[in-house]
Amino acid sequence: MKLPLLDQLEEGPWPSFVKDLKEQAKRRPQVGQLLQQLEQSYENRWDYWRGTAINVPGYGGGIIARYSDLGEKFPQVAQFHTIRVIESPGFVYSTEALRQLCDISEDYGAGIMQLHGMTGDILMLGFDNEKMMQASEALMENGWDLGGSGNGMRTIPCCIGPARCEMACYDTLRLTKYLTDKYIGYLHRPEFPYKYKFKLSGCGNDCANSMSRSDMPVIGTWRDDIQVDQEAVARFVEEMEPEWVVRNVTSRCPTRCIHLHGDRIEIDNSNCVRCMHCINVMHLALAPGKDRGVTMLIGGKRTVRSGEMISSVLVPFQKLESDEDYLAFCAIVERIWDFWGEHGNEHERVGEFIDRVGLGTFLDGVGIEPDPQMVANPRSNPYIKFEEYAAPRLEGEPQKGANVLEHEPDRREDYEGS
Amino acid sequence: MKLPLLDQLEEGPWPSFVKDLKEQAKRRPQVGQLLQQLEQSYENRWDYWRGTAINVPGYGGGIIARYSDLGEKFPQVAQFHTIRVIESPGFVYSTEALRQLCDISEDYGAGIMQLHGMTGDILMLGFDNEKMMQASEALMENGWDLGGSGNGMRTIPCCIGPARCEMACYDTLRLTKYLTDKYIGYLHRPEFPYKYKFKLSGCGNDCANSMSRSDMPVIGTWRDDIQVDQEAVARFVEEMEPEWVVRNVTSRCPTRCIHLHGDRIEIDNSNCVRCMHCINVMHLALAPGKDRGVTMLIGGKRTVRSGEMISSVLVPFQKLESDEDYLAFCAIVERIWDFWGEHGNEHERVGEFIDRVGLGTFLDGVGIEPDPQMVANPRSNPYIKFEEYAAPRLEGEPQKGANVLEHEPDRREDYEGS
Amino acid sequence: MDAKKPLAPRDNGAPDYKKYLHPAMERNYGRWKYHRDLRPGVFVHESESGESLYTVRAGSPRMLSAPLLRRVCDIADKYCQGRLRFTSRNNIEFQPEKEEDIQPLMDEISRVLGFPVGGSGHSFHNIIHTQGWLHCNLPGTDAAGIVKALLDMFYEEFTHENFPQRVKVSTSCCTINCGGQTDIAINLQHHHPPVIDHGMVSRCELPKVISICPVLAIRPDRVEGHDTVEVIEEKCMYCGACHAQCPALEIRDGQTDTLSIWVGGKSASTRGGPSFMKLATWGLPNNPPRWPEVGDAVRRILKAYQAGANPYERVGEWIERVGWKNFFAETGFEFTKYHIDSYRWARTTFNTSAHVRL
Amino acid sequence: MDAKKPLAPRDNGAPDYKKYLHPAMERNYGRWKYHRDLRPGVFVHESESGESLYTVRAGSPRMLSAPLLRRVCDIADKYCQGRLRFTSRNNIEFQPEKEEDIQPLMDEISRVLGFPVGGSGHSFHNIIHTQGWLHCNLPGTDAAGIVKALLDMFYEEFTHENFPQRVKVSTSCCTINCGGQTDIAINLQHHHPPVIDHGMVSRCELPKVISICPVLAIRPDRVEGHDTVEVIEEKCMYCGACHAQCPALEIRDGQTDTLSIWVGGKSASTRGGPSFMKLATWGLPNNPPRWPEVGDAVRRILKAYQAGANPYERVGEWIERVGWKNFFAETGFEFTKYHIDSYRWARTTFNTSAHVRL
């Protein structure tokens, strides 16, 4: 097969998808036609796919249907759909499981997969309308399930967390499976205003890259003190020199709450924002605290309409150990889905919804108390839409509360205003 | 005179305006009625003034007319106008000049003044329609002039600058007088979309409080290196201790470009943002560079409609020494007034105008080159409204410029797109 | 002079400040080398020429009767070669010729004027303020009165330099906010949309009234055959812009208007640069003549600031470092949903990180 | 299996990962104490139990044919007890039982798969990307191809850890940007409003098309008696949202679409926290199959970053410290008016201070 442009991508040290696909073209001719269509795209800087909705019965998503505009020229890719398959939490697999995927993929489709899609799914490419159904059936028969698309919850990815990371502040894999299973109906039969993505990271390093890619990042954190092994600190300081430690660790603390005194580290934990930096650099000596849980954030997404949005803090701390903790977590999620579900516009992500109604109103709607941790800073404009007539406290009256809302003002006899 | 509420403001160590006004009420009875009306405001938490436009012939502003709603009860304040008088640059006066103001103020009005109004004017209070004219005449006869109001330029305040401050990077007093005199027509006969305020500070300390209170702050700066007197540094370091210097001076540098090495200060001037902090604290040892000029900023204002706006950098550096420099400065100002004047909406401050049309368009309109110093950071959303069809450079074509705009793309034979 | 005589524009421009400069200022114009603080409100500037210029800063209530201003002039004549200046915050600066004159000058300022000396360096500076019920047509509260009450309360803080940095305060008497962005500001807050006097509306230019509203809450209406406007209450956020444009849209309400306190404004480009002030607390009663609740709230902020800030940290810089959570904890102010921005740039004020203080 | 047989929802949910955990992971789940980097792409995690778990990270092109994936499995069977994992950036992590296995494993990865080992720590990490011309219906460019070209170019950087910090790169193939916010991103840019195919528009839900436009540039229209829409060109900012909603609004243009490069995105809450990426340069030609101009621009950024950044500074942190002026000077990119934000929060990106580098 001669592909003047794509062939140039066979060269070079990085593994070449062109080479791999060319190999596979020998086994599955549709892959050859896929490459030929791609070559034409390269030539013309133009795309030749059309998409429409196509669903497995009982499911509202999970299949990305593709029809080729060049179907006459390349009949084998006239239908070339992708099945999104929910990945194993933490992306851990047995070779047995992967071989099963290989087989299903080749039995019904083009035998090519992407591990993994940006949202976290296993993407299995190259099915026609009929084989797509068969492949889905085969997947489901073997315990796999279809991923999300459309106006519903999405497949949840998480970092490797406690399975292999010393920073993990909660069980990211467990929560991934728990949420996926519990809310599988919201994933398969979409009924939200729009998509809803969770991404779970075990700590602020956010190895799941959740902050701007998910509507609800869940980030591990702790509420007691950073664990300090002062002997290990001393060894580290000796090895690296104090100046290096100051320059690269303590002076990089965003709140300057960590200090090196001689060869000891001292931390004002009340001002630590759990940014992870000191722990990352001195991970032999420092570790997250022991009283662990998660910070729940909300509203991130990428470009469409909004420009770009990074999620912001919704629940500063939520324990996530007991079953009750899990239920408390879910209660929050469900109140959000209820409120956004009822009042959100079509195609309105939850972050856009918050922008429209205001975070204060949103908190009211979902029943979460406002917390200064939710903001970088309070408002700078005075455009407050009070719902209460704030009742001034006058001298002699009970002095209660900092913001005065309790009672109506007294009416002075000779009041002449308004 | 018994004023149960106001009388309580006669007590306490801070000089009491009530006491002073009560004294003056003995000489000017309208001041007594002013206090009585104020007492009623205190009682009822209500205001009793109405305003309308009233002008001195040939002037479109400068008088703030006030009519009392309680004119029947307090006839002597039925008309109680304020004349805004342009202050002396730097707020410097001879006693002779001030005594003259005292006389005019008492001859025609209530004999009370505010030194100075928030914009910078001398506010002379308490004239009726007729005396207001006479007082204005008397002021003008004696070389004073009326201040601004309405849709025009405003009286310009400046910091004391070179008259008494070692930080001054340009002659704030001279520029104040120069601009006021040159543009006095724009001040007296308003014809802008809305008000335009300059405020001039000799350095980044901004003692004229210009950044959010003026449409065009002019802030002194320099473009060579900070002057360092290392001997004075050594004395300072000895006196204060190195740790103190690091903690309070060098580590507070916003770009961390200043360092203490032993008892010497070293500065990476290429990264110094002229924030003034190190110079302020170590003013016996450090001083602004010698090649001085100004940064021109634009768009600040306070609350109405916008919320709050702080000015942003428009011209990072402009010399301000020779007559040509002054003319170059004015050319920029005039181009702004032309463009905003032509396209600005009624009641639209220049900052609001920029928000509406976009800073990029504004720069085009006023003929200023975009500069990264104008932004805290480039855009994060991809919503660029290109005016050019950007022409891709293709292999073999001349490789010119970083952003490629020069020529149309070649049309490939088999092009099928769009 | 004949009042009937038509006036012609004179366009005098700004006074010739050169005539008014203190002789030492004139001689050393642009040649100052550094200054030293001698005591609160008193400092000396040294020139390249070797000359020294002493300054004594007296706190002024801004409003001065002619007789009082003449007494100020008497003192300047006696000690300062007939020159004096005002500061950008309404203080009066006297510049005695000799160091020995400082004490007698200060005594006279105190005795004759009753003015304090101070308000410099790391003190509580003079409060800048607006017109209030004394002269403006828009205020919902007074200005000079609150300022007097506060400065009585913080007199010690004005005459001493005991803060980590200077503390600048302003007040404004309506939502137009002629007062400045400062470390602490006291502003007025409305709690409901404007009430329209349909009889009076006709006096206003309706298109201007409609276009002034930042949230397009005002639309044309007809009442009893007359053109007027209506306010869509759901949209209105009580900003008062319409009231400034047209008095018939009465936004003020002596019953329900309250005062709010804002913190962390800064104009200087020092260190992190200028910053907006942010809402600290709201719902304080508009309580003349001494507004004790406002004073109390300001005191809480100052106490927490004094205890918590590092040297040279302005109020806003201190809060940014310790975090708003701690600010609210230490002042005892409640953080409410109203503290969360809901206007144009709201999202940019959210905590878009996993940074939490627990 | 009969394709006609109606499928019923199985709702299986997520696979039971516990079955798939490497035995050492299972034994030491939640008990990891720390890790050590052994060489680029190779590290070891130590457990409280004293056990060690080695990881060898191989760079993967993400797209894998079944035969290739089976070869991957063969290696995992041989060295890793039949277990393996993928990373959040599509790399493959092999976990050999013994330290001695590392070298043979690496050899086999190289020989059998042709995959490099690396992409960890302070290296150029694997590039996350999207579908491109290979599978999506919206792309204006390819994804896997650009990524292959870039990773060929930065292969050394992938297999070594020579940067001040990790460098994360992403690409996206249309303005929807399924790619992530990263240190460096390559995105598509349009240069004119969508061209409407009025015949095809009827297939779309017009109210949805109209409401998707963020600047309300689309309004209903009638052409030759049929309902359609028109685009107000003055308002349109070429965002492409409408095209994703309705293919009849064709925003792509093979002639004029260009690529732009964005820098400084970050998701980690480390130090200053997450940040948006910002426009570095635009107008790069969409030049398959190797997009040399894009590679060149990325190289310029990396060079300047490597030379200028302090240890642990991500790309965005370095730029913030040295300033955008220096970034543009050092990369040679031109700063244009298009770099200045003009969208909703534009003002919040302005330099509202007198801070200038001169």
Ligand code: SRM
């Ligand atoms: C007299 C005055 C200028 C004038 O033309 O009137 C002035 C004079 C000086 N200022 Fe100022 N500043 C004056 C208003 C301001 C203002 C504006 C304001 O108050 O509204 C600011 C900006 C406030 C803001 O950011 O909101 C201001 C911010 C500064 C700073 C920066 C402080 C900081 O680090 O943020 C300095 C630097 C310093 O203190 O070392 C400074 C320093 C100084 C110095 C030390 C400059 C010098 O070397 O002579 C002067 C004596 C200051 C003192 O009070 O001890 N001055 N200074 C103003 C006195 C006002 C008053 O009576 O209280």
Ligand code: SRM
């Ligand atoms: C007198 C003064 C307050 C004071 O006591 O010092 C003042 C008083 C008034 N201001 Fe102001 N403003 C005064 C400085 C300011 C400042 C501060 C400054 O200039 O540094 C601001 C904020 C900065 C700014 O320009 O944004 C200010 C922002 C306003 C605004 C809002 C403008 C806006 O676009 O946001 C208005 C209302 C308007 O223009 O529609 C306004 C309107 C008014 C009016 C004319 C009310 C009106 O529309 O009828 C007030 C007349 C009061 C009176 O009875 O004299 N005044 N006004 C200040 C002028 C004295 C002087 O000439 O020296």
Ligand code: SRM
């Ligand atoms: C394997 C993986 C998690 C997973 O579940 O797949 C992972 C694993 C580790 N990450 Fe990560 N990170 C992984 C993606 C990420 C991501 C997300 C991404 O790349 O899209 C991020 C956030 C990126 C961002 O901010 O845009 C990420 C930000 C970090 C950081 C914070 C770096 C910083 O200071 O900004 C650390 C801390 C450190 O390096 O000390 C970290 C640290 C680590 C450690 C050292 C944690 C540990 O103790 O085990 C792991 C080895 C890292 C290494 O590469 O040397 N990991 N890490 C991901 C590998 C991706 C890859 O193949 O390249």
Ligand code: SRM
């Ligand atoms: C396959 C995938 C790219 C990839 O190659 O990995 C992808 C592909 C598509 N995305 Fe995406 N998105 C993919 C992850 C993302 C991400 C990243 C993420 O999830 O972490 C984002 C940005 C984060 C976010 O959600 O904002 C993303 C934001 C979008 C959007 C914009 C949504 C928005 O509100 O801004 C759309 C368009 C829409 O929904 O209207 C979209 C739409 C699409 C569609 C369905 C195009 C369409 O509307 O027809 C693409 C199908 C391509 C195909 O042929 O398979 N895709 N999309 C990713 C899903 C794989 C998986 O299931 O694992």
Ligand code: SF4
């Ligand atoms: S996010 Fe934290 S817990 Fe998860 S893999 Fe990264 S460093 Fe480990």
Ligand code: SF4
């Ligand atoms: S985790 Fe971050 S905020 Fe906390 S002490 Fe360490 S560096 Fe500081």
Ligand code: SF4
């Ligand atoms: S702004 Fe600068 S030059 Fe002007 S008085 Fe203040 S410190 Fe001096």
Ligand code: SF4
């Ligand atoms: S003036 Fe400011 S930015 Fe410049 S060196 Fe001094 S502290 Fe740093």
Ligand code: SF4
């Ligand atoms: S703040 Fe309002 S009430 Fe006070 S002077 Fe200004 S315009 Fe008048």
Ligand code: SF4
């Ligand atoms: S108060 Fe403000 S928001 Fe309400 S109608 Fe008036 S201008 Fe509009």
Ligand code: SF4
């Ligand atoms: S970025 Fe656009 S073209 Fe690429 S996969 Fe996502 S939706 Fe499709």
Ligand code: SF4
């Ligand atoms: S490209 Fe964007 S701005 Fe233009 S019409 Fe389409 S949706 Fe609207």
